[in-house]
Amino acid sequence: MVFDLDLVKKTYSEMPAKVDAAKKALGRPLTLAEKILFAHLWKGVDIKDFERGKAYVDFAPDRVAMQDATAQMALLQFDTTGRKKVAVPSTVHCDHLIVAKDESKADLQKAITENDEVYNFLSSISNKYGIGFWKPGAGIIHQVVLENYAFPGGMMIGTDSHTVNAGGLGMIAIGVGGADACDVMAGLSWELLMPKLIGVKLTGKLNGWTSPKDVILKVAGILTVKGGTNAIVEYFGEGATSMSCTGKGTICNMGAEIGATTSTFGYDESMARYLRSTGRSEVADAADQVKSYLTGDPEVYANPEKYFDKVIEINLSELEPHLNGPFTPDLATPISQMKEAAAKNNWPTKVEVGLIGSCTNSSYEDISRAVSLAKQVAEKGLKTKAEFTITPGSELVRYTIERDGYLDTFAQIGATVFANACGPCIGMWDRMGAEKQERNTIVHSFNRNFAKRADGNPNTLAFVASPELVTALAIAGDLTFNPITDTLTNEKGEQVKLDPPSGDELPKKGFSVEDAGYQAPAEDGSKVQINVKEDSKRLQLLYPFAAWEGTDLKGLKLLIKAKGKCTTDHISMAGPWLKFRGHLDNISNNMLIGAVNFFNDKTDSVKNQLTGEYGTVPSTQRAYKAANIGSIVIGDENYGEGSSREHAAMEPRHLGVRVVMVKSFARIHETNLKKQGMLALTFANKDDYNKIQEDDSIDVVGLTSFTAGKALEVVLHHKDGSSDTIQANHSYNEQQIEWFKAGGALNVIRAGMSK
Numbered sequence: 001m002v003f004d005l006d007l008v009k010k011t012y013s014e015m016p017a018k019v020d021a022a023k024k025a026l027g028r029p030l031t032l033a034e035k036i037l038f039a040h041l042w043k044g045v046d047i048k049d050f051e052r053g054k055a056y057v058d059f060a061p062d063r064v065a066m067q068d069a070t071a072q073m074a075l076l077q078f079d080t081t082g083r084k085k086v087a088v089p090s091t092v093h094c095d096h097l098i099v100a101k102d103e104s105k106a107d108l109q110k111a112i113t114e115n116d117e118v119y120n121f122l123s124s125i126s127n128k129y130g131i132g133f134w135k136p137g138a139g140i141i142h143q144v145v146l147e148n149y150a151f152p153g154g155m156m157i158g159t160d161s162h163t164v165n166a167g168g169l170g171m172i173a174i175g176v177g178g179a180d181a182c183d184v185m186a187g188l189s190w191e192l193l194m195p196k197l198i199g200v201k202l203t204g205k206l207n208g209w210t211s212p213k214d215v216i217l218k219v220a221g222i223l224t225v226k227g228g229t230n231a232i233v234e235y236f237g238e239g240a241t242s243m244s245c246t247g248k249g250t251i252c253n254m255g256a257e258i259g260a261t262t263s264t265f266g267y268d269e270s271m272a273r274y275l276r277s278t279g280r281s282e283v284a285d286a287a288d289q290v291k292s293y294l295t296g297d298p299e300v301y302a303n304p305e306k307y308f309d310k311v312i313e314i315n316l317s318e319l320e321p322h323l324n325g326p327f328t329p330d331l332a333t334p335i336s337q338m339k340e341a342a343a344k345n346n347w348p349t350k351v352e353v354g355l356i357g358s359c360t361n362s363s364y365e366d367i368s369r370a371v372s373l374a375k376q377v378a379e380k381g382l383k384t385k386a387e388f389t390i391t392p393g394s395e396l397v398r399y400t401i402e403r404d405g406y407l408d409t410f411a412q413i414g415a416t417v418f419a420n421a422c423g424p425c426i427g428m429w430d431r432m433g434a435e436k437q438e439r440n441t442i443v444h445s446f447n448r449n450f451a452k453r454a455d456g457n458p459n460t461l462a463f464v465a466s467p468e469l470v471t472a473l474a475i476a477g478d479l480t481f482n483p484i485t486d487t488l489t490n491e492k493g494e495q496v497k498l499d500p501p502s503g504d505e506l507p508k509k510g511f512s513v514e515d516a517g518y519q520a521p522a523e524d525g526s527k528v529q530i531n532v533k534e535d536s537k538r539l540q541l542l543y544p545f546a547a548w549e550g551t552d553l554k555g556l557k558l559l560i561k562a563k564g565k566c567t568t569d570h571i572s573m574a575g576p577w578l579k580f581r582g583h584l585d586n587i588s589n590n591m592l593i594g595a596v597n598f599f600n601d602k603t604d605s606v607k608n609q610l611t612g613e614y615g616t617v618p619s620t621q622r623a624y625k626a627a628n629i630g631s632i633v634i635g636d637e638n639y640g641e642g643s644s645r646e647h648a649a650m651e652p653r654h655l656g657v658r659v660v661m662v663k664s665f666a667r668i669h670e671t672n673l674k675k676q677g678m679l680a681l682t683f684a685n686k687d688d689y690n691k692i693q694e695d696d697s698i699d700v701v702g703l704t705s706f707t708a709g710k711a712l713e714v715v716l717h718h719k720d721g722s723s724d725t726i727q728a729n730h731s732y733n734e735q736q737i738e739w740f741k742a743g744g745a746l747n748v749i750r751a752g753m754s755k
């Protein structure tokens with residue numbers, strides 16, 4: 001079944017005229033990213049050369065996707081808008097709440113029982129508002145979207161940072177917070193800072209041990225976790241077209257790890273093949289009709305420096321397999337240098353577990369290449385040294401790889417197959433012994449490796465690599481094993497070498513599946529009842545946040561000055577806390593518990609300025625709230641990196657934090673803060689971070705004339721009676737200032753809807 005074919009056809013019928021008009025107005029050829037953006041301008045927005053990185057532009061995305069852990073909040077917000085049905089095709093995917101422990105069937109059954117209330121809520125609210133619902137076990141949002149909904153030249157948003165995965169099928173797909181999804185589902189425009197453009201020219205061809213994952217691991221090493229902020233990365237060149245569509249998906253997926261708004265590739269044969277093999281020949285046929293509009297103009301790719309803000313060139317023929325980590329996805333080490341790097345940094349080299357799968361790397365091609373290595377274990381008389389696990393990305397892939405005997409081969413090396421879900425990638429891994437907090441090394445084909453992310457153990461060092469390399473390292477049980485040059489000792493004591501991986505881009509016999517796990521919404525959902533129990537621990541209806549009081553903010557207490565990396569995992573941890581994603585008050589008990597306090601280097605230990613005593617961050621903040629005193633959070637660079645979870649903005653909002661002031665923000669988190677009516681400020685002079693003292697009371701001055709482009713003043717009143725006045729920048733436009741004044745964007749929408 002092809003979903004929403006009319007939408008695809010309509011987009012293609014309008015695209016040529018819109019793109020031609022944009023080319024004419026700008027008087028130059030266009031990149032693919034620009035074509036898609038201009039073809040999706042909100043009605044009435046004039047085409048012009050919007051200043052990249054400066055201008056806010058209104059767009060009309062074609063669709064919305066939400067996963068269960070973020071959909072709860074997105075839909076609780078949507079439920080308050082008074083709309084009868086979603087304005088654009090939307091879907092919900094149940095993938096984040098399944099704990100990986102024993103094996104897929106038992107784990108899935110347990111999750112269905114434990115999350116019954118949440119799944120029922122999501123299923124009935126989807127039914128009511130006309131949203132497609134993918135049941136637990138159907139697969140991970142981004143794989144299911146790639147297999148069913150993504151289409152070249154389309155634009156979508158999703159409440160998950162790895163929504164960008166759909167760039168593999170030539171989309172502009174962007175991760176957002178639930179409030180943004182709520183706007184689009186409510187039929188409003190969606191605003192985005194016009195992104196800068198980074199071009200990545202891929203020459204040569206992947207070969208031997210390198211895979212698409214190595215391209216993005218390399219790019220992450222070059223650009224770092226914030227190098228892609230407010231930019232779209234567009235890949236092109238012979239290296240791009242010679243790669244599979246799912247491989248392109250992997251590269252775009254991990255673009256989230258460099259903070260990029262999104263990444264994309266031009267429409268090509270590999271995409272047509274993928275569309276056809278996933279039952280969407282009609283989409284491929286329609287795309288073929290407008291192909292030149294679904295890729296960048298030839299002049300752009302011939303002279304990229306002229307059209308992109310930055311250009312990177314990577315020769316795939318020379319690219320080495322990489323391992324990125326630990327604790328950050330941009331610490332890139334080519335496999336040939338791992339021996340040295342591990343020794344220098346004292347990383348444990350014994351690999352305890354190799355994990356493949358996740359939304360980043362669980363395509364048929366990935367699995368078939370990994371299986372080609374697993375086969376060699378028996379053939380060459382080897383024994384797999386580490387534990388090995390697989391989390392398939394979708395039931396479509398799982399069913400097909402089972403049919404093709406791949407799961408049997410993995411079983412022979414002792415692998416555990418987990419449910420088609422996020423599982424270990426998001427801390428939903430009940431790993432035996434993790435509570436002992438031993439220092440240990442794991443390798444995985446996921447995308448993030450922040451501290452505690454996979455198993456909750458801060459001493460687990462996680463390295464990210466391609467599924468092929470993960471499999472080889474699990475077989476060897478050694479982080480420093482370089483399969484290109486090194487040999488392994490087999491059971492007979494012989495030295496053997498692993499042959500490079502090989503596999504099929506797409507299944508020779510086609511994909512097949514018995515039950516993909518889809519539930520269509522009711523034609524008329526008006527009678528569907530949604531029940532949220534008063535005493536529920538998992539779900540809580542939302543109340544509107546209070547509007548701004550109309551004055552400067554005076555006497556805010558410093559809640560925490562976070563030191564170093566402070567990702568959304570540090571601000572609102574996942575794993576065991578995922579169960580409270582639909583209950584704002586309960587999840588607020590994890591607020592900032594992972595952030596390191598600058599003044600004592602401890603996590604979850606801050607000074608309560610009212611008592612002078614140290615307590616946890618949430619309890620200290622609750623004490624300020626009870627005393628009706630506002631507070632401020634101070635942060636370092638790229639604050640809020642990682643996830644799209646708006647809980648990281650809603651929790652502080654709910655508990656009475658008024659301001660978050662940092663050296664720099666990650667894009668989605670900054671928007672989430674603004675949407676929820678918080679003040680998101682940046683130090684005009686980054687060194688002023690050093691002026692913040694533990695006992696500071698802080699004023700924010702200038703709010704009565706809060707204007708776009710005008711800095712605010714922040715006064716630090718120190719304990720010794722002295723004070724410092726520093727400048728705070730912000731990136732609010734007039735509309736966003738209205739959100740702040742109303743106490744949050746949702747209050748503005750509600751007021752509009754009730755008019």
Ligand code: MIC
Nearest residue numbers: 069160161162426643644645
């Ligand atoms: C992640 O990979 O961190 C997540 C869990 O998918 C998040 C979404 C969430 O926190 O629910 C993301 O990437 O946006």
Ligand code: SF4
Nearest residue numbers: 162358359422425426
């Ligand atoms: Fe799920 Fe991990 Fe992908 Fe996030 S990155 S969607 S947690 S598999």
